[in-house]
Amino acid sequence: MSPTQEITLREVGLRDGLQAEERVLSTAEKLSLLRALAPTGLRRLEVTSFVHPKAIPQLADAEAFLAGAEKSPGQIWSALVPNGRGSERAALAPAIDEWTFFLSASELHNQANVRMSVEDSLKAAVQVAEAAAGAGRSISGVVATSFVCPYAGPTPVEDVVRVARRLYEIGYRRLLFGDTIGAASPSMVRRLVRALQDALPQAELGLHFHNTRGQAPANALAGAGEGIRLFDGSIGGMGGCPYAPGATGNVATEDLAWLFEAEGYRTGLDLAAMAAAARTAEGLVGRTLPGAVMRTFEEASCGGD
Ligand code: COA
């Protein structure tokens, strides 16, 4: 198989998944989830967030978590870093190899999420990039609401390309595009990916899908068909508040892994270990998770007719 068929799945459950779960996990519980992920083969993990503890209480224990966390050989850890204060905290955490800066393509969503204009976020992006360079860490950028904004409706492709180009010029060579409210469709994905590839042929592009309308696997496959090789997922499909209708989490990482393997791509992941990790996640968050592939492993262990 050619190396171009190799797909990287980045596990963001400990960050994006947990931040939207109702139940606040203890640091020890998060560490047990990290341990459950070790045998899966997932190499890229977003493990926490250096955001304001009041903005995301679930991740207020970033420092304590990292103090107890053990990195498996070959793993690359990232964490969200939203501003200068976040980069000061990240600089003190040597285990965090990559700092993820995020902003929204939509002005209204950016204001709601980080209380800044997009232009001010781009200034923060410069600060974070400079601090990361000073601390010897790599960076990636995430553009949220790249397809649809919950406040402004569909996001024009030009707006996404404009923000992506600015991030790239600042030094963000790895850029991921988020379908924050899970409202994209495959044709939207193809349109955006083609526009980004035209504008930024040297960038490493990735996609971050939420599965609100069940279309994340179809969208990921559409992205892979256009040449995208980096996708985010959350083990078991963690995320989303069970009490907020329509708010659902990232697509389950193991569901993406199953689909890509079935379609002839190579993920290098152990599906049985992923299903086991998804069940661990389910026990910790205390609710049935939406991941589908994990169920097939339960059935298999029951045998049957
Ligand atoms: N970590 C810890 N504390 C922080 C911080 C950070 N990254 N950024 C700011 N603070 C503190 C400041 O030190 C300041 O404290 P003080 O009042 O004791 O001096 C206070 O927060 C206010 O600082 P300000 O710069 O005005 O920040 P803010 O309150 O406008 O918050 C963000 C801006 C971006 C940090 C905040 O909105 C945030 O963390 N949002 C995260 C949203 C998120 O994670 N969404 C999900 C991911 S897509």
Ligand code: ZN
């Ligand atoms: Zn997300």
